[in-house]
Amino acid sequence: MQDQLIIERIELFKVPPRWLFLKITTKEGIIGWGEPIVEGKADTVAACVKEMEQYLIGQSAHRIQDIWQVLYRAGFYRGGPILMSAIAGIDQALWDIKGKALNVPVYQLLGGAVRDKMKMYCWIGGDNPEVVLQQAKDKMDAGFKAVKMNATGPMEWISAQTEIKKVAENIRKLRDEFGDTLEVGLDFHGRVHKGMVRRLIDELEPYNPMFIEEPVLSENNEALKQIAAYTSIPIATGERMFSRWDFKNLLHDGHVDIIQPDLSHAGGISEVFRIAAMAEAYDVTIAPHCPLGPISLASALHIDFACPNAIIQENSIGIHYNQGFDLLDYVANPEIFKITDGYIDLFTKPGLGVEINEDALKEAQKVGHNWANPVWRLEDGSLAEW
Template sequence: MKITRVETFALPPRWLFCRIETDDGTVGWGEPVVEGRAATVRTAVHELAEYLIGQDPLRVEDHWQVMSKGSFYRGGPVLSSAVAGLDQALWDIVGKALGAPVHVLLGGPVRERVRAYSWVGGDEPAEITDAVAAQVEAGFTAVKMNASGRMNRLATRADVDLVVERAAAAREVLGPDRDFAVDFHGRFNVANAGRVLPELAPLHPLFVEEPVLPEYTHRLADVVAASPVPIATGERLFSRTDALPALQAGIAVLQPDLSHAGGISEVRRMASLAETFDVLLAPHCPLGPISLAASLQVAFATPNFLIQEQSIGIHYNDGAEVLDYVVDPEVFRFDAGHIRRPLAPGLGIEVDEKAVRRADGKAPDWHNPVWRHADGSFAEW
C-alpha cells in the first residue's frame, strides 16, 4: 500500500480538511487548521505531502517523526497543526486497513461513553441563563462559558462582579448536580486571575481554563497556588515539551487540541505524560467533525480522560455545522450529554466527500477580532 495523493479543502465556517488516498483506494481524513491561519497551514500540509507521496501509510510513527523533526526548524502551531491533520488521516487509513477503530489500535476502550460539554454565551458572554437552560433541556450535564469580554489590565470591582454574576447565573440553572467551566481565554493576567479565582470558588466551577497566556506559563504555578478552583490549560501547547512546564506548575486538567498538537500520536503521549502528574485530559475541540472524531478515539482509550469539548451550535459556526460534512450524524448523537463509543473502523465516521468538494473554497477568510482597550491600545481577545 502506497500514498498516491494528498488533498486539502477549505470549508465553511473556518475549517480545513485533508484527504490522503492510497493506491488500493483506501482514504483517510484529517483536520489540520489554525483558526485564522488556515491558508498558512494549508501550504504547510502540501509541503509535507511531498514527503508522504509514495510512502507506506501504515508507518504512522515514522512519518510523525519525519514530519515533525525532519526540518532543522521545527515546532510551533502551523507545523504541528499540519502534522496533526495528516497524522489523523494516517490513523484513519490504518484503522480502515485493519478493520478496527483507532481506539482499539491504541489499546482498546477504557469506557463505553464519553461525557461532553457545550458552549454558551459567545465571546462576550450574554443571556447566560437562557443559553444554559437550553443546553440542560438538550440533556447536557456540563457547559463552558467565557468569563468576560475585554478585560482591563487590572480588574475593577465591577469587572470582577460581572464575572462572578455570570457564573452564578449558570450555577443557578445547573443546580448542584451539573457542571460549568469558565474560560479566561488568556484575557486575564496573573494579578486579575488572583482576584477573580477565589470569588468563583464558592460556585464550584469544574475548572477555569487558560487563566493566563501560554507565554506566561512560568507564572502558572503562582496562579495554581492562589486558586481554590482547578486550573486547566493546553489549547496553545503543541507538544509534550510545551506541556511539561504547565504540568509541573500543578494544573489539574490538560487541554491539547487534536488538530493543533501533533494529532492522535502526540496527544496520546501528552495524555500519558499528564497521567504521571495525576492530571486529567479534556481535549480542546471548537472545530469540525474530523477533529472531534479524532478526539473521541483518544478519549475512549485514555484512562485519565475527563470531558470532551465539542462545537455543535458554537457561536463560531456561521455557514456550516459539524454534522453537515458526515454521512451518518448518528455517530455524534448525544445521550444524556454523552457520546457512545464508535465502532466503525478508523476515526469512526464517514466523511461526506461530495459535500466537502461542493463546499471547498467557500470558507470565509476568518480571523479572530482585534480588541482594544479604552485608551486605544491592544487588548487580548
C-alpha cells in the same frame, strides 16, 4: 489487511465556517481524513501540508510513527502551531487509513477502550449575561450536562472593581437556575493578566466552577504556581501548546490539574496519546480542546476512549463560530455524535468512524472562508487579548 497502503494523493478542502480538511488516498483506494487547521491561518497550514507532500507520496500509510518523526525532525526547525497543526491533520488521516485497512476503530489500535462512553461538554456565551440562561437550557435540552463559557469579555491589565463584579454574574445566574445539576467550566481565554487572576477567583470561587481554563496565557505558565496555591478550583490549560516538549515543564512543575492539547494543533493522535501518557504519570487529567470540526472531534474521542485519565470532551456542535455551516453538515453518519445523558457512546466503525459527505464538502469549498480572530481594543484604544 492491505500490506502496502501506498500514499498516492493528498487533497485539501478549505470550508466554512473556519476549517481545513485533508483527504489522503492510497493506491489501494483507502481514504483517510484529517483536519489540519490553525484558526485564522488556514492558508498557511495548507501551504505547510503541501510542502510536506514530498515526504508522503509513495510512502506506506502504515508507517505512521516513522512518518511523524520525519515530518517533525527532518525539517530541522520544529514545533509551533503551523508545523504541528499540519502534522496533526496528516497523522489523523493516517490513523483513519490504518483503522479502515484493519477494519477496527482507531482506539483499538491504541490498546483498546478503557470506557464505554465519553462525557461531553459544549460552549455557551459568557460575554453577554442576557443569553447565558437560554443557551444553557438549549444545551441541556440537547443532552448535555456540562457547559463551558467565557469568564470575561475584554479586560484591562488591572481592571476596575465594577468589571470584576460582572464576571461572577453569569455563573451566578446558572447556579440560581440549575443548582449543581449543570457543571460549568470557566474559560479565562488568556484574556486576564496575572495581576487580576486572584481577584477574579475571589468572585468565582463561591460558585464552584468545574475548572478555570487558561487563567493566564501559556507563555506565562510560571504564574500558575501562585494561582494553584491560591485556589482549590482545578486549573486547566494547554490549547496553545503543541508538543510533549511544550507540556514537559508544565507537568513537572505540578501546578496544573487538567491539560487540554488540541488534536488539530498538537501533532495529532500520535502526539496527544503520548502527552496523555505523560500527564497520567503526573496524576494530571486530560480534556482535549476541540472547538473545530468533525474529524478533529472524532480524533479527540479516540484519545478519550483509550486514555484512562481523559475526563471530559469539548465539542463545537451549535457554537456561535459555526453559524450557517455546523459540524454535522459535513457528516454522513451524524448519529455517532449523538449526546445521551451527557455522553457519546463508544464508536464502532473502523478508522476514525466519521464518514465525510464529500459532496457537501466540495460545495462548501466553493464558498470557502477567510476567518480571522476579532481584534478587540480597550477604551483607551490599546489592544485587548481576545
